[in-house]
Amino acid sequence: MIDLYYWGTPNGRKISIALEEMGLEYHLYPINIMENDQFQADFLKISPNNKIPAIVDQNGPNNQPISIFESGAILQYLGRKTGLFYPNDEQARVEVEQWLMWQMGGFGPMLGQNHHFSKFAPERIAYATDRYVSETKRLYGVLNQQLIGQDYVAGEYSIADMAIFPWIITHHWQQIDLEDYPQVKAYFERIKARPAVLRALAIQV
Structure with missing residues (x-):
């Protein structure tokens, strides 16, 4: 347990x-x-x-x-x-780990700061909001590019996708329109439909 x-x-x-x-x-x-x-x-x-x-x-x-x-x-x-x-093969495992670390070091922290300054901060600070919205858009672009030609970030569904997906749920807080990132939109819908x-x-x- x-x-x-x-x-x-x-x-x-x-x-x-x-x-x-x-x-x-x-x-x-x-x-x-x-x-x-x-x-x-x-x-x-x-x-x-x-x-x-x-x-x-x-x-x-x-x-x-x-x-x-x-x-x-x-x-x-x-x-x-x-x-x-989480594959045992070293090459496949490295592919999963680098996208897991991408989420841990970038996609999560930057989107979290976006959430704070765009939605929760007691006052709006234009510089901070613009900075984190801009970085959020860049990261969505990186993810969109990675998903071209494959369903998941490391090829097969993995713990990296489990880490990335929940941050996309709040895309509306992040000033992100998923229509601008068609690969990410399809990825989001694909994972969201999984029974687990x-x-x-x-x-x-």
């Missing part, structure tokens, strides 16, 4: 999607980031950076519990644990 410490953000959804896709049993523990649950002492023991998601695998290595924070590290761990969506993804998106916290 895996304990999932979760809130319905793009980073949280990465892990609920992975758990559903991999057919792993899990128990969901809501961490309400709107009420600062992420700063509670018990949660900080699992996620010292006070961010969701985090997991505790009660049947980890040597059948001992293991706790993991950071969504990319969790995805890699689950991929290794199950042997699913639908189950994960139905979680209402």
Whole structure:
């Protein structure tokens, strides 16, 4: 059994999607980031950076519990644990990892800043908004180019796609029209239709 410490953000959804896709049993523990649950002492023991998601695998290595924070590290761990969506072949694995790191280092952080300055900031700062909207558009262009001629970023569906997809859900917050990125639009619809993804998106916290 895996304990999932979760809130319905793009980073949280990465892990609920992975758990559903991999057919792993899990128990969901809501961490309400709107009420600062992420700063509670018990949660900080699992996620010292006070961010969701985090997991505790009660049947980890040597059948001992293991706790993991950071969504990319969790995805890699689950991929290794199950042997699913994270190939063993080194060339294929590198292809998945570079797009996973692209999401972790760029697509997530830049879109997150876009969300903040475009939607949540108490005052609009034109320079900041323009900067992050511009970078968001550049990154969507990179993704659109990568998807030409293939259904998924690394060829086969993988943990990299599970990481990228949830950030596209909020494209309307990002001043992004998916009609401008036809490969991304098709990719988004393709993943959104997967039964495991639908189950994960139905979680209402």
